[in-house]
Amino acid sequence: MDDIHFAVLGTGGIGRRAIEYSSSKDHLVPVAACDRDGVAIDHEGLDGDELLAATEGNIASDGGATAVKQTGEQQGVVASAQATPTETPIDDIIAESDAIDAVLIALPNLEHDFIPRVAERFAEADYEGVLVDVLKRSRVIGMLDDRAEMLEDSGITFICGAGATPGFLTGAAALAAQSFVEIEEVEIWWGVGLKSGYEDNRGTVREDIAHLDGYDIETARDLTDEEIEAIVDDHDGVIEFNDMEHADDVLLERAGICDAEDVTVGGILDVRSDEKPTTTTVRVTGRTFDGERGTNTFELDDATSMEANVNGPALGYLKTGVRRNRAGEYGVFGPAELMPGF
Numbered sequence: 001m002d003d004i005h006f007a008v009l010g011t012g013g014i015g016r017r018a019i020e021y022s023s024s025k026d027h028l029v030p031v032a033a034c035d036r037d038g039v040a041i042d043h044e045g046l047d048g049d050e051l052l053a054a055t056e057g058n059i060a061s062d063g064g065a066t067a068v069k070q071t072g073e074q075q076g077v078v079a080s081a082q083a084t085p086t087e088t089p090i091d092d093i094i095a096e097s098d099a100i101d102a103v104l105i106a107l108p109n110l111e112h113d114f115i116p117r118v119a120e121r122f123a124e125a126d127y128e129g130v131l132v133d134v135l136k137r138s139r140v141i142g143m144l145d146d147r148a149e150m151l152e153d154s155g156i157t158f159i160c161g162a163g164a165t166p167g168f169l170t171g172a173a174a175l176a177a178q179s180f181v182e183i184e185e186v187e188i189w190w191g192v193g194l195k196s197g198y199e200d201n202r203g204t205v206r207e208d209i210a211h212l213d214g215y216d217i218e219t220a221r222d223l224t225d226e227e228i229e230a231i232v233d234d235h236d237g238v239i240e241f242n243d244m245e246h247a248d249d250v251l252l253e254r255a256g257i258c259d260a261e262d263v264t265v266g267g268i269l270d271v272r273s274d275e276k277p278t279t280t281t282v283r284v285t286g287r288t289f290d291g292e293r294g295t296n297t298f299e300l301d302d303a304t305s306m307e308a309n310v311n312g313p314a315l316g317y318l319k320t321g322v323r324r325n326r327a328g329e330y331g332v333f334g335p336a337e338l339m340p341g342f
């Protein structure tokens, strides 16, 4: 495979680690990165080490910038010598997108239509390439589908919900389902221990809080850092989530695996320990062609971190997207559609 020149929109907890992770694999060259205040572009390849060092503990995050220690004079990516301040970071990358094969969207989802609108801007600029996001909410998939024709006409291969859940675990569920002719239930249960990564992942924690009873995306967006800390304290740092609106359900349905209503997602987040509070498991229960009822189980090793389980699949799906795009397949795809589909 030729080198893939890719951009990262959002250099928060996820985006930074995507740049770091990409250096462990062949053919992935980060050429552009931005956050809300700045942009770095070098088509020969960004110096990932310098960019990561400059943004260490210094993220222009929706998780509460004031709570994040700053190492440079400026906040976020502009602390890197490769970056410049801008008020139009995404447009600056779109302007250079002719030379960019793929874009990882690691932006917040605190407005449901934010990522669909970003995709639309790439299509309006006639971008021909791959967009991959790690969004979580089921309802956003429909908003992308509404724009499928526009993306297709532009020559964009959009892979949506390609993080851990949805993403990695959705793909695993699709694979586990291949033993069965009929699926009864898909249960996704995740565990994340985030002590050392808590500062870097406050954006994700805020979005997770929106899944708790009594909260939604609007109320979570308006919480102060102190209010978030109070919620974390109320739970002694360990928060359990049930019946989450995670797009694994619609992504499995659109791949023809099962009905969305047969999928449940929940999990436990511990921000005071790096140990996972529970093992991440996907259980797919169904009936085989010869009449047996069974449950196939896929388990992640407790030693694998959230960052590894989001960024590995996201970059893996990005590479798969580039192969599809080069073969002329455009439109919106979910992770389960890129697995075998019996």
Ligand SMILES: NC(=O)c1ccc[n+]([C@@H]2O[C@H](COP(=O)([O-])OP(=O)(O)OC[C@H]3O[C@@H](n4cnc5c(N)ncnc54)[C@H](O)[C@@H]3O)[C@@H](O)[C@H]2O)c1
Pocket (backbone or CB within 6 Å): 009, 010, 011, 012, 013, 014, 015, 034, 035, 036, 037, 059, 060, 061, 062, 063, 076, 089, 090, 106, 107, 108, 109, 110, 134, 135, 136, 161, 162, 163, 164, 165, 166, 167, 200, 201, 202, 203, 204, 205, 207, 310
């Ligand atoms: N699918 C999964 O398994 C999974 C797991 C973890 C996180 N996520 C998702 O990943 C996303 C990113 O999470 P995070 O923890 O990195 O968040 P974060 O808040 O740390 O980082 C977000 C980044 O986006 C930038 N940004 C915000 N608005 C912008 C704008 N208008 N223009 C340019 N840049 C902008 C911020 O400056 C920051 O760099 C979240 O939506 C989260 O839900 C998905």
